[in-house]
Amino acid sequence: MNKTAQIKKNHQFIKLRKLIIVSILIGFLSAFLGISLKKITEYYEEIFFHQASTNPFFYILFPVFGLSVIYFLRLYMFKKKENKGIKEVFESTNSKTKNLPSYKIPSHTINGLLTVIFGGSTGIEVSTVVATATIGSVAQQKENVFRQYKTELICAGVAAGITALFSSPIAGILFALEVISRKVTRAFVISNLIAVSIAFGLLTLLKEEPLFTVSINTWHLRAIPYFILLGILAGINSVYLTKCVLFFKSQFAKIETHYYKIIIGSVILSVSLFIFPQLYGEGYHAIKTITTANNEIPLTFTLALTFIGVLLLKPIVTSITLASGGDGGVFAPSLFIGAFLGILVASVLNTFFDTQIIPVNFMVIGMAAVLSASIHAPFTAIFLVCGLTNNYTLFFPILAACLISKYTAKMIYPNTVYTFVPSI
Structure with missing residues (x-):
């Protein structure tokens, strides 16, 4: 009996050791892929956007060229199969036999890059999520001992990828938990903590800066009703996007x-x-522009019209980018819509009601609230946006707005783009 117990104990120790080693590998590879894709995308998007800004003819050329290249790559390199986004991850985690094939790593990485740099109005986040999930899936298939850890290792890849993109290990783990796994196991905790630790360590080593540099020092209790209003509007806008x-x-x-x-x-x-x-592209360049603008943006008729036009058109061009063959999802569009919605609400309130609220606060809260409602993951949105800005001053207003926006969206329409199942 003692000998049998000792054999079982040794077997469990070997399994744990292998799980730790594979989690380190998944964390490093996923983070490296995420950081590399982010850097390359930022570099080339800036170049191509500048060229298009100088010569508007490129606004016509770039989208048709980018979508055409993606189409021919899919036709001749990636088995003629279209990318389905995060639904591919769900299909894999919900099935014992269906796995993410290894070609999904270059397929999503290359197609996501090409979509964004040539003007596709989406982001690389979902491409990164599926590519890093595939790293976890491939690792899981290599050892029989990992068969029972399929979801956990896929989540480890996803968590590390999200950490690499948004500099927030907590957001990485919460996204894997709220959106993909929806349950906590011992293996989930071990593999995901190790993976995000490796990812964050790599970010620290490379001295990665926050995506948005904002100065947030305080918020006022008198603004609470306006945070609630923003949360409701964010929920409505997210349903429009979906x-x-x-x-x-x-x-x-x-x-x-x-x-x-x-x-x-x-x-x-x-x-x-x-x-x-x-x-154009992710739209982060536009968010940075309004971030660095004067804190008090005077609301003119032209500015209001621009903001409303952007808010109405962004979901449409994002949808058409994806529907016509582009690779991406609703992460970056949600952040973009939230930023512009927050600034517009703050400007209207300050201009017509003299509320004296802080526009940059509403911009940041809007980003989190729309993302929360779009993916039905409020806690992911909170830590993700706080990680993006490297500032937790607005934690409680963001929490309130994210919960309000999520439940507002669910009351209007219960599905997200991830959970919707078309009727046949």
């Missing part, structure tokens, strides 16, 4: 000739970018 994505994907799915999708998508995207250059 509905747009689902509607345009269903409409484009009816077009049998894929190149017609590219042409239609490119035309709409080009016209939109020509009118509102802020919609």
